Amino acid sequence: MAPQAATTAAYRDLGVEAVPGTGHLAAVVPGTFGAWMHLLGRYGTKPLAELAGYAVGYARHGHPTLPRVTSTIEAVSHVFREHWTSSAGVYLAGGAAPAPGSRLRNPDLADTLERLGREAAAAGDDVAAQAEAARAAFYAGFVADAVDAFARTPQWDGAGPDGERAAHRSFLTGADMAAWRASEEATASLTFGGVEVHKPGLWSQGPVLLQQLALLEAAGVGDLAPSNPRWIHLVIEASKLAMADREAWFGDSLEAGDPRAVAVADLLAPDYVRSRAALIGERALEGLLPGSPRGLEPRLPEHVRRAMGESDGAWPRGLGEVRPGEGEPTVARGDTCHLDVVDRWGNVVSATPSGGWLQSSPVVPGLGFSLPTRGQMFWLEEGHPASLRPGARPRTTLSPGLLRGADGRVTAFGTPGGDQQDQWTVPFLVRHLLHGASLQAAIDAPSWHSTHAPSSFSPRGAEPMGVVVESRLGSGALAELRARGHRVEELGPWTLGRISAAGVRADGLLEAAANPRGMQGYAVGR
Numbered sequence: 001m002a003p004q005a006a007t008t009a010a011y012r013d014l015g016v017e018a019v020p021g022t023g024h025l026a027a028v029v030p031g032t033f034g035a036w037m038h039l040l041g042r043y044g045t046k047p048l049a050e051l052a053g054y055a056v057g058y059a060r061h062g063h064p065t066l067p068r069v070t071s072t073i074e075a076v077s078h079v080f081r082e083h084w085t086s087s088a089g090v091y092l093a094g095g096a097a098p099a100p101g102s103r104l105r106n107p108d109l110a111d112t113l114e115r116l117g118r119e120a121a122a123a124g125d126d127v128a129a130q131a132e133a134a135r136a137a138f139y140a141g142f143v144a145d146a147v148d149a150f151a152r153t154p155q156w157d158g159a160g161p162d163g164e165r166a167a168h169r170s171f172l173t174g175a176d177m178a179a180w181r182a183s184e185e186a187t188a189s190l191t192f193g194g195v196e197v198h199k200p201g202l203w204s205q206g207p208v209l210l211q212q213l214a215l216l217e218a219a220g221v222g223d224l225a226p227s228n229p230r231w232i233h234l235v236i237e238a239s240k241l242a243m244a245d246r247e248a249w250f251g252d253s254l255e256a257g258d259p260r261a262v263a264v265a266d267l268l269a270p271d272y273v274r275s276r277a278a279l280i281g282e283r284a285l286e287g288l289l290p291g292s293p294r295g296l297e298p299r300l301p302e303h304v305r306r307a308m309g310e311s312d313g314a315w316p317r318g319l320g321e322v323r324p325g326e327g328e329p330t331v332a333r334g335d336t337c338h339l340d341v342v343d344r345w346g347n348v349v350s351a352t353p354s355g356g357w358l359q360s361s362p363v364v365p366g367l368g369f370s371l372p373t374r375g376q377m378f379w380l381e382e383g384h385p386a387s388l389r390p391g392a393r394p395r396t397t398l399s400p401g402l403l404r405g406a407d408g409r410v411t412a413f414g415t416p417g418g419d420q421q422d423q424w425t426v427p428f429l430v431r432h433l434l435h436g437a438s439l440q441a442a443i444d445a446p447s448w449h450s451t452h453a454p455s456s457f458s459p460r461g462a463e464p465m466g467v468v469v470e471s472r473l474g475s476g477a478l479a480e481l482r483a484r485g486h487r488v489e490e491l492g493p494w495t496l497g498r499i500s501a502a503g504v505r506a507d508g509l510l511e512a513a514a515n516p517r518g519m520q521g522y523a524v525g526r
Contacts, residue, residue: 001029001180003171004390008380011388014168016159018303019376019388021326021458022360023157024170026373028394029180030147032353033138038182041131043347048130049117056117059368060110062103066520069104072335073097076324076359083156083167084362087370091358109368115142140178143367148174150364151371158323172371187402188264190214193222193433195409198402199422202385203252203393205456207264209401209422211242211276213429214268218277222434226427226445229480235430236450236467236486237280239423241289243453248290248298251385252393253378261385266293284465284485288453301379301386304454325359328418328457335359336416338400340502342510348503350400350412352421376458397421397456403433403503411439411503415515419456423449424497439501439513440523446472447497451489463487470496 011019019026040048073080074097080088090106091097098104116134119141123133137143151170160166187198188206192213199206215238224231245267254261266272276291288308290298300308329335336354341347355372363370377395378388386395399421403411413428415421424447432442451466467486469478472493481488494517502512502523515521 001031001176002375002378002388002390002392002394003028003173003176004179005173006171006375006388006390008382008388010171011380015161016168016380018380018458018460019378020157020159020323021373021376022323023159023168023362023373024151024155024172024371025157025159025168026375026458027151027170027172027361027371028355028373028375029172029176030356030372031180031182032355034135034180034182035351035353037131037135037138038184039349041128041135044127044131047117047125047127048120048134049114052113052117056110056113059106059113062105064101065098065104067100070097070100072359079156079324086150086363086365087358090363090368106368108363108366112143112367112369135181138177139180140174144174144177146364146367147172147177147371155362170371190268192217192429194405195433196404197429198404199399202250202262202264204396204399205246205250205419205422206399206401207250207267208239208242208246209399209425209429210264211245211267211273212238212422212426214273215241215277215280216426216430218273219280221430226431226435229477231430232427232448232473232477233282233284233481233484233486234280235426236448236481237285238277239426239450240285240452241276241279241291242422243419243450244288244290245293245298246395247288247300247304247454249293249385251387251395253387253389254383254385260296260299260383262293262296269293282484286465286485299384301384302381303379303460307454323458325357326458328455329354329357329360336398336418338414338416338498338500340400340412340414340500340512342410342412342502342504342512344510346410346504348402348410348412350402350414352398352400352414352416354398354416377456395456401425405506407506408508409504409506411501411511413439413499413501415497415499417449417498419453420449420496424499428497428499439511443497443499443501443513443515446470446493448473449496468496470494 119137120130120134123129154167189198341349356370361370374394400414431437448469451463454462500514512523514523
């Protein structure tokens with residue numbers, strides 16, 4: 001959540017017009033550890049020290065550095081040397097970025113995890129008590145103390161009139177951390193292909209997936225074979241309409257009862273879906289076209305409206321200069337993770353932890369990790385659902401998913417990928433649920449995504465009518481997309497999508513599948 005001192009006025013007083021993507025000004029309360037402790041305390045059976053021991057081993061003894069990690073560190077090494085010396089101590093420990101394949105160690109992180117394990121063990125043998133003790137140590141103990149002290153120290157973020165010399169302290173405090181606790185809430189869902197599809201709510205981009213599936217069903221996508229280029233066109237157009245609604249209606253910043261707030265049910269109402277699906281024609285849609293659920297007038301953020309007005313209804317590729325460490329992390333460098341887990345008792349977990357990127361936030365001294373920079377997803381204006389408001393959640397791109405069938409089947413699925421998460425999973429689900437492809441075959445099939453809507457990441461750029469595709473779609477399909485007005489950017493044959501899935505089949509057998517692209521996805525059973 002956003003710190004209590006983080007208000008639009010506070011940023012304006014600093015001369016900041018948009019929350020930067022790097023540094024202290026984008027910091028929000030780190031939520032991942034609290035979520036894990038909530039899960040452990042309510043559903044877990046093993047002591048924290050045992051569970052954390054694997055991560056401690058990798059942090060203390062090292063793991064092979066992936067080439068993309070090396071290139072990421074090299075790209076921001078001057079920032080580490082000149083400004084973020086705590087990051088340099090971890091990632092430039094030998095004086096330079098670690099070579100691909102060399103051991104990358106993080107002893108401070110190992111110490112942090114071991115201490116959390118000791119704090120948990122001191123609470124006794126009860127797993128729930130251990131989880132609460134570790135949570136308290138993180139959010140109100142030694143971790144929060146270190147975060148509070150570091151957040152008071154100005155750190156470079158490049159946001160301000162001095163450009164490269166700009167540095168700010170964070171609005172985040174130890175009190176913000178102590179005030180937050182992970183909670184549970186109902187999912188947003190719809191039935192597609194006879195299966196319930198569950199996603200997070202409107203504070204995430206999860207309902208974007210549900211909207212796309214509803215639009216595609218209304219447009220008759222099930223009548224088209226995956227080999228028909230028209231179904232690719234339909235999926236692209238559905239994503240553009242759903243993403244436009246995301247820009248106008250998604251967020252956590254409007255108070256309960258605000259007449260401007262919409263619910264997922266409003267966006268999935270049959271009449272509304274039909275009216276939106278009717279906009280999909282044979283040509284690529286131009287402009288950003290949010291709808292009017294319940295007859296409400298859509299409101300795009302001022303930043304986007306201004307960019308569109310300056311470019312005749314479209315908007316430029318970048319809405320500002322990209323500073324080192326900014327931009328969507330997964331496609332460019334690789335950072336967000338996703339995992340799907342099922343156990344012998346049928347417990348299923350889908351999780352997409354992300355936010356503390358090594359290139360976008362300095363390492364907290366002594367802790368070994370960075371603060372999350374999801375604050376960049378707030379708008380600095382009043383009254384928009386995604387406006388900055390103390391205590392509100394950023395409109396995150398993180399979007400794990402679950403499938404539940406009437407026959408007892410339950411499947412977790414998801415992917416890293418920022419704005420692409422709820423695009424890459426659409427053709428996967430269509431192929432799997434409507435055309436009967438196995439999980440692995442649906443993951444392996446050629447993929448694509450639209451770049452038409454503004455990015456969720458600073459500096460919030462866009463490529464109107466842009467589509468990024470895997471070349472495996474074939475020259476005929478790509479030619480037809482171009483003929484329909486899409487601006488196609490062709491990448492390699494195996495480049496897009498990071499999807500994984502795991503679950504329980506209707507007959508009780510466990511199954512899993514993983515993305516082969518990039519050699520970083522694995523399906524493992526034991």
